[in-house]
Amino acid sequence: MMSSSQKRAEYRSLFKQNVRGRLVVNKITMGIILSSVIVALVPLGSILIEVFKNGLGALSVQFLTQIPGAIGTGDGGIGPAIQGTVIIIGMASFMGIPIGVMSGVFMSEFGDNRFGRTVRFFNDVFMEFPSIVIGIFAFLTIVLLLGHFSLWAGAFALSLIMFPIVARTTEESLKLVPLTYREAGLALGLRQWVVTFRIVLSAAKNGMLTGILLAVGRISGETAPLIMTVLGSSQFFGGFDSPMDALPLRIWRLSLLPYDSAKMQGWGAAVVLIIIILSINIGIRYYFSTKNSSKSKFLYKIIGGRKL
Amino acid sequence: MDLQENSPEKQKIDNRNYKMIAENVSVYYGGVQTVKNITMKFKERSVTSLIGPSGCGKTTFLRCLNRMHDMTKNARVEGKILLDGEDLYSKDVDPIYHRRKVGMVFQKPNPFPTMSIYDNVSAGLRLNGVRDKKILDEIVEDSLRMAYLWDEVKSNLKKPAMELSGGQQQRVCIARALAIQPEVLLMDEPASALDPIATQKIEETILELAKEFTVIIVTHNMQQAVRVSDYTGFMYLGDLIEFNETKKIFTQPQNELTAKYVQGQFG
Numbered sequence: 001m002m003s004s005s006q007k008r009a010e011y012r013s014l015f016k017q018n019v020r021g022r023l024v025v026n027k028i029t030m031g032i033i034l035s036s037v038i039v040a041l042v043p044l045g046s047i048l049i050e051v052f053k054n055g056l057g058a059l060s061v062q063f064l065t066q067i068p069g070a071i072g073t074g075d076g077g078i079g080p081a082i083q084g085t086v087i088i089i090g091m092a093s094f095m096g097i098p099i100g101v102m103s104g105v106f107m108s109e110f111g112d113n114r115f116g117r118t119v120r121f122f123n124d125v126f127m128e129f130p131s132i133v134i135g136i137f138a139f140l141t142i143v144l145l146l147g148h149f150s151l152w153a154g155a156f157a158l159s160l161i162m163f164p165i166v167a168r169t170t171e172e173s174l175k176l177v178p179l180t181y182r183e184a185g186l187a188l189g190l191r192q193w194v195v196t197f198r199i200v201l202s203a204a205k206n207g208m209l210t211g212i213l214l215a216v217g218r219i220s221g222e223t224a225p226l227i228m229t230v231l232g233s234s235q236f237f238g239g240f241d242s243p244m245d246a247l248p249l250r251i252w253r254l255s256l257l258p259y260d261s262a263k264m265q266g267w268g269a270a271v272v273l274i275i276i277i278l279s280i281n282i283g284i285r286y287y288f289s290t291k292n293s294s295k296s297k298f299l300y301k302i303i304g305g306r307k308l
Numbered sequence: 309m310d311l312q313e314n315s316p317e318k319q320k321i322d323n324r325n326y327k328m329i330a331e332n333v334s335v336y337y338g339g340v341q342t343v344k345n346i347t348m349k350f351k352e353r354s355v356t357s358l359i360g361p362s363g364c365g366k367t368t369f370l371r372c373l374n375r376m377h378d379m380t381k382n383a384r385v386e387g388k389i390l391l392d393g394e395d396l397y398s399k400d401v402d403p404i405y406h407r408r409k410v411g412m413v414f415q416k417p418n419p420f421p422t423m424s425i426y427d428n429v430s431a432g433l434r435l436n437g438v439r440d441k442k443i444l445d446e447i448v449e450d451s452l453r454m455a456y457l458w459d460e461v462k463s464n465l466k467k468p469a470m471e472l473s474g475g476q477q478q479r480v481c482i483a484r485a486l487a488i489q490p491e492v493l494l495m496d497e498p499a500s501a502l503d504p505i506a507t508q509k510i511e512e513t514i515l516e517l518a519k520e521f522t523v524i525i526v527t528h529n530m531q532q533a534v535r536v537s538d539y540t541g542f543m544y545l546g547d548l549i550e551f552n553e554t555k556k557i558f559t560q561p562q563n564e565l566t567a568k569y570v571q572g573q574f575g
Contacts, residue, residue, distance in 0.1 A: 189408030
């Protein structure tokens with residue numbers, strides 16, 4: 001029988017001896033990772049460059065504030081579409097986010113049973129629904145019920161797209177909060193719902209925010225459900241009960257026209273839409289991060305890093 | 309408890325009422341019984357230590373005393389836990405009111421991650437409906453002083469609790485537990501993350517607290533048990549092997565296992 005030090009020496013000799021080979025493997029792996037990042041960034045970059053190159057020329061105060069002019073003249077602007085997009089995103093968020101957050105809380109905190117698993121399954125299925133189907137659903141319910149196209153119907157359709165995304169990401173972020181914080185809360189004699197809403201939700205804030213922004217980003221660009229619900233319009237806001245324009249709709253319509261001036265306006269509208277989505281992202285992240293860490297820098301805040 | 313010496317100090321301890329009584333408590337995880345039919349009585353204004361090797365069920369038993377197992381899936385608790393004569397596990401008792409009387413300090417520091425030191429310590433009060441800023445300030449200072457953290461953080465109460473060192477975080481947790489003015493304090497190895505000086509301070513706190521409260525502490529550190537506790541229970545593989553005055557457990561243990569354990573022969 002070998003002595004234990006002999007044994008250990010033998011175990012060590014089993015380790016891979018070829019350190020140089022490992023360095024090579026390390027470099028290759030790094031290379032693959034970096035090139036994957038670049039491959040992923042190329043389409044993003046080229047889309048942004050293309051949109052801004054073609055669209056920046058269309059931007060002007062008149063373009064941003066006026067109603068569309070006569071077709072083919074290149075006159076007028078996309079004022080109603082900007083207004084409509086902001087209003088629809090706002091309405092859909094007001095409907096979709098609370099329901100999504102509540103569903104997420106339910107799935108994470110109380111969903112460890114057959115009913116919870118069923119809800120989770122249907123939530124996942126719902127998340128994958130083609131948006132046109134949701135548009136048709138909103139058309140068959142709200143539009144036919146009211147008898148005409150309206151902002152209500154559009155916001156309803158978009159909130160249906162939003163809430164499964166918000167629910168799932170809320171659930172995932174809540175699950176990352178260690179059990180020990182819940183226990184500490186309960187040990188203080190707090191009710192379960194107080195622990196959930198005042199302690200667990202606040203610990204999961206960053207993850208939930210990412211989910212909400214993802215959902216906002218997703219609905220900002222939806223076109224198909226809007227065709228079936230708000231229809232489009234060339235007038236400014238005329239009540240929640242009437243049709244409305246939105247940027248994706250306007251981009252779609254402009255891109256179908258055979259005139260160069262219309263195409264340019266379409267690119268311009270795309271630039272505006274991208275800027276709106278970016279501003280919502282940066283604004284919300286900045287707002288929520290200022291509340292807790294006053295020291296961190298602006299960029300640090302919007303990237304969303306907050307060390308625990 | 310048989311009394312051989314009749315010193316006045318012992319008489320004084322012995323005349324106290326029982327604050328908390330655990331009767332035939334068993335805990336099952338899945339199908340496995342991890343705490344076996346334990347009966348223990350805890351006197352008011354006393355410190356009781358639970359000692360025993362890792363995995364013997366000390367923490368599991370401690371967590372029964374404020375129904376922490378409610379959150380754990382597959383855990384089942386049998387038996388009675390009486391606090392001032394009321395069974396914590398009876399169907400018509402709301403555990404919330406008991407937990408407000410029973411503070412708990414966990415093994416690992418767990419300050420609420422998004423809250424400042426002040427907010428952490430006052431959390432139990434604020435979230436239970438105390439709004440008066442003056443009272444909150446007063447209790448926060450008082451609790452931090454009792455946890456021996458006040459001097460280190462008094463100028464910086466708005467700092468996130470997560471930015472403190474591990475030992476300071478644990479003392480925030482102790483202050484947080486004290487702030488709800490508990491009558492019983494459960495501590496699960498509260499000093500395992502602390503340096504010797506902080507440990508000593510915490511032990512002083514425990515002795516101070518025992519003048520008013522019932523303290524039950526799980527510890528791996530036998531010297532600590534000797535230093536702080538009036539009574540000591542030795543647990544092994546889910547059984548309570550011996551439960552007696554601390555001095556007796558360490559000087560004249562009745563059971564052979566206890567004797568071996570306190571002499572450091574296993575564990």
